[in-house]
Amino acid sequence: MRILLVEDSIALADQLMPMLREHGYAVDWLADGRDALPALNDDPFDLVILDLGLPGLDGLQVLEQWRVEGQAVPVLILTARDSWAERIEGLQSGADDYLAKPFHPDELLLRVQALLRRTHGRANTSQLTAGTFTLDENRHSVWSGEEEIRLTGAEFRMLRYFMHNPDRLLSKGQLASHLYDNESDRDSNVLEVHVNRLRRKLGKTVIETRRGQGYVFTGKAQ
Template sequence: MKLLLIEDDKTIADYVLGGLRQEGHVVDHVADGRDALGQAMAGSYDVMIVDRMLPGLDGLSLVRALRAAKVMTPTIFLTALGGVDDRIEGLQAGGDDYLVKPFAFGELSARIGALARRPAPQATETMLSVSDLRMDLIRRKVTRDGIEIDLLPREFALLEHLMRRKGRVQTRTMLLEAVWDISFDPQTNVVETHVSRLRAKVDRPFDHELILTVRGAGYKIEG
């Protein structure tokens, strides 16, 4: 694999470089965050190993900038900042994994291998379709058989969730978590109410139903 190590501590960098090169990897090393930004954008790497506390540009800002530039190289933070909030910050910034110093080289190697085996991210879809139903995610527009359907924001989110999972049953719990960000049962019929409203707009005016109830399980959309 071709790897990029972004680490300003010489002792740690030499240790990691030696171990990775012994395993047969090609490893580039940069000690400054700002220099690393250009290197990461110019190079084609399988995995990046990034320290958080870097001169020039800190690791979080570096990874955020790369993600904003659509550089999606799998990234593992290797850092002394090991609190729960630190790990959350790293993952929310665009990191794929987080390993705290001091660390075992074998674990770092295994995590790098796991990241490299992940499938490459797919291009973000901008148009969803099920039968004659179309959803334009850029224009936030829904049509069926060429007729525009006016949806409220929560109805749009619910329909998008179902369309992205065409043919797969979505339970009430799944929908609460995905659409309402609720991880407990609020003991209300909010899901059923919104599904009913969505059907009234998406299915009722047309000659066949797309949004189906799977008795005892949940809902799915199928054309």
């Protein structure tokens, strides 16, 4: 899952990016509202964390323009503005959630997870289920029945994205765009390696290959 963080505080960005990446998210960072405005047209993101007090262009203006353009990506607003009127204005402009500064990083992480689950029509729990598999986002663990399956960080990220999109055809381009940030290697051969490793650990029929199209996660292991 790929997140766009738009925050002009270098100290806060330096705190949030490692935490989000540690929990398996690819993170791109921008510090200016003028740079954020076209960002959703350039790359697909699963969620945006947006500060309101941005240089160049206010975060609220950025959000309003995104919604005018039809961008439906969920947006979590961060702000030091604590008046109810400004919170209501942000929600009316299209924000999906609101977090006032200062905040605890764990609360941000939980809100991010909840927004992503809601966007994909999942129950409000840290666990994802598909077929015989259960993935716990908080514990970073994967189970098949009573058996825990050990995955690398890259394998976990890929499986989580597949389980958020079960039975959906995902192209290699879609997978790369949602799993890797701009600093990451998006070589399609790397994707194939991770897919093959997941098949070895989960079962060869769990992920189907559609030649020339991409992959489908079935959740059916053999």
